[in-house]
Amino acid sequence: MxxxxxxxxxxxxxxxxxxxxxxxxxxxxxxxxxxxxxxxxxxxxxxxxxxxxxxxxxxxxxxxxxxxLPRTAFAPMEPLVVSLGAGSAIRQLQLVAQLEIEPSAAEAIAALQPRIRDVLTTYLRAVSPADVEDPAALLRMRAQMLRRVQVVTGEGMVRDLLVSEFILR
Structure with a gap:
């Protein structure tokens, strides 16, 4: 054990x-x-x-x-409502746009807004209703409006016209 x-x-x-x-x-x-x-x-x-x-x-x-990229600024424009001719089903055109501008030109563009509105209104009133109804018309009209704005403001101040709304009523 x-x-x-x-x-x-x-x-x-x-x-x-x-x-x-x-x-x-x-x-x-x-x-x-x-x-x-x-x-x-x-x-x-x-x-x-x-x-x-x-x-x-x-x-x-x-x-x-x-x-x-070049420095840029945008100047908004008040909406434009233009009456079209009586020979069309479209009675009014409403345009809302912004201007692409040089940053240093912002004050000058703001001062020229009445002239810019006048030249755009005059151009849009002169456009025939048949031209407005064409789908490719916006490109031509945009180029024409940009050129007219550049003539009013002077070369080099406005680079582009940006269309936000283009409404046919």
Whole structure:
């Protein structure tokens, strides 16, 4: 019975497994380093002189294009309502537009608004109702109106006439 009461003894031998584990870790680590260093295995890293990703290029190009744009301002015009001739089903034309101008010309354009409205009203009254009904008429009329506004304001002050609404009633 004396044999049954003895405490179980611990096994030795845990040090041998630790030494084998360390040796394997060093060998595998060294082998992995050599494989990467000698380009046997490529790491998923971008090359040092690689171009930036397309998203960054697109953003940089957009910023450069925006910086290259000439500075501009917009001068809103009050809506123009013009009566058309009696020979058409269309009785009125309503035009809402903005002028694309040089930022330095904003005060001068504001002072010339009555002249600009007059020249546009006069032109629109002279247009025949048949011309207004043509789908391609807006392009021709816009070019004509822009030219007339540029004559009134002087060259270089107004870059474009932007039509917001063109309503035939």
């Amino acid at each position: 004396a044999e049954d009461t003895e405490a179980p003894t611990k096994k030795k031998g845990g040090g041998k497994g630790l030494i084998i584990g360390l040796a394997l870790a060093l060998i595998l680590g060294g082998g992995g380093f050599y494989a990467v260093y000698s380009d046997l295995v490529a790491l998923p890293l971008p090359p040092a002189n690689a171009a930036p990703p397309p998203e960054k290029l697109a953003k940089a190009e957009a910023e450069a294009a925006f910086a290259a």
